[in-house]
Amino acid sequence: MTVLDVRALGRATLARQLLLDRADLSPLDAVAHLCGLQAQEPQEPFVGLWSRVRDFAPGDLSDLLVERRVVRTHLMRRTVHLVAADDVLAWRARHDPMLRQRVLGVYRRDLDGVDLDELAAAGRAVLSDDEPRSMAELARAVADRWPTTAPRALGEMLVAALVPMAQLPPRGLWRTKGGVRNLPLSTWLGREIDPLPADGADPVGQALLRRYLAAFGPAATADLRAWSGLAGLPAAVAAARDELVSFRDERGRELLDLPDAPRPDPDTPAPVRFLPAFDNAILGFDDRSRIIDDAHRGLSVAGERVVLVDGRVAATWTVEDDTVVAKPLRRFSRAERADVLAEGRALAAFLRAGRARVDAA
Known part of the structure; x- marks a missing residue:
């Protein structure tokens, strides 16, 4: 079974989350x-x-x-x-x-x-x-x-x-x-909520599985549970399994995916992206290592806004005194700093915050 490393999973996640290209x-x-x-x-x-x-x-x-x-x-x-x-x-x-x-x-x-x-x-x-x-x-x-x-x-x-x-x-x-x-x-x-079928079938669970994989995959069933909060999806997974493809991650977990969903080359360039607090690109997984280092995992539940550099969380950001301020979690190269500043200026214009700067790590 093909093993997808962290970088391959990260690029797939960016593509599904509309973060590789707007x-x-x-x-x-x-x-x-x-x-x-x-x-x-x-x-x-x-x-x-x-x-x-x-x-x-x-x-x-x-x-x-x-x-x-x-x-x-x-x-x-x-x-x-x-x-x-x-x-x-x-x-x-x-x-x-x-x-x-x-x-x-x-x-x-x-x-x-x-x-x-x-x-x-x-x-x-x-x-x-x-x-x-x-x-x-x-x-x-x-x-x-x-x-x-x-x-x-x-x-x-x-x-x-x-x-x-x-x-x-x-x-x-x-x-x-x-x-x-x-x-x-x-x-x-002005419409009623759809009732669940009386026969015990789980078409909603199957739909959620497919929709989740389209937006977040490849992913393990533990990731699906972490995103949805639902524990009762094994039957939906079993019913849809013949339509899915399987991989392994570096931890040996089985990852499910839609056959034709994008899985970009791991070396595909990833642009700088500013994410809001509690973004599901991070929170939508049990294993978030595809996009954030374990050392910084706490940021994802603390309401910190984060900046992706080369597809990974590399800074936090705030708006201070009418300025978008990025605070690196590691040392940036000169090119990375320039890219963060450029995207920060675009965000500042969107927010009408005026300016952007990168504080030294």
């Missing part, structure tokens, strides 16, 4: 291809798409949110993602058990004795007037029924798990601040 895609098609963008920090997806889509205009993404073609919602790993409306309606029911378990993992003691189906019904009754509510408002509205339960636990369980929600604009619009106001997805989108 893509001539609409923002909607890019969001769909990427299986959503992690978005708990509302402005970060704009940088994520700017780094991936040629001639990206931030107003186009804002328009998608207002037009209800893209929504902010809890989905993969119980984190907030920007997801195409068609995808969230197709995928949400498959995520429901995972979302419940993840919230219970935090609030199990608080929610002891709370009938979750009863809580869901109470939340839906409050929301039946189609009035958007914050999590705190929703928790207060049902608190009389569970007066000894921490309101935060009630609100988190309702908003992140029991009632599929959309976070409404202006939350997530370009250069706009707004608190989280929630409505049921079916109310906001």
Whole structure:
């Protein structure tokens, strides 16, 4: 079986993540291809798409949110993602058990004795007037029924798990601040969530597998679990296995992939790219060594924005005093420094930050 080394996997990841060449895609098609963008920090997806889509205009993404073609919602790993409306309606029911378990993992003691189906019904009754509510408002509205339960636990369980929600604009619009106001997805989108088949088949799991490999592969099943948060995909993998090809990584793990998906030559030049906080190009794997050194793995969960140089995390970046500042994690060559500065200036122009600089390592 062919072994793909870290560099080969890195180049494949960059190609799938639209980071090897900016893509001539609409923002909607890019969001769909990427299986959503992690978005708990509302402005970060704009940088994520700017780094991936040629001639990206931030107003186009804002328009998608207002037009209800893209929504902010809890989905993969119980984190907030920007997801195409068609995808969230197709995928949400498959995520429901995972979302419940993840919230219970935090609030199990608080929610002891709370009938979750009863809580869901109470939340839906409050929301039946189609009035958007914050999590705190929703928790207060049902608190009389569970007066000894921490309101935060009630609100988190309702908003992140029991009632599929959309976070409404202006939350997530370009250069706009707004608190989280929630409505049921079916109310906001005017369509019901797709039910799971009654026969126990898992077509959604198979679709998620194929979509994940198209955007992240080649990848191990552990990577698929780390991205989605779903543990119950072995049946989907087994059902699709005859359609897939297999490789090994240097650790000996089996990697699955789509037969015709791009796997560029490992020596393909990789441009400098500035990634936003919590970008799924890093978080979408269990083994992230294809793109970030183990010594820096903590950056990927700490909300640090990172810079890719030659396809790997080589710096962090911030905006300070109207300047995009890159702080290297290793010594840059003169050519690398020049490339980081050039891309930083382009990012500064996009953000209207004015200038860019590279601080010495």
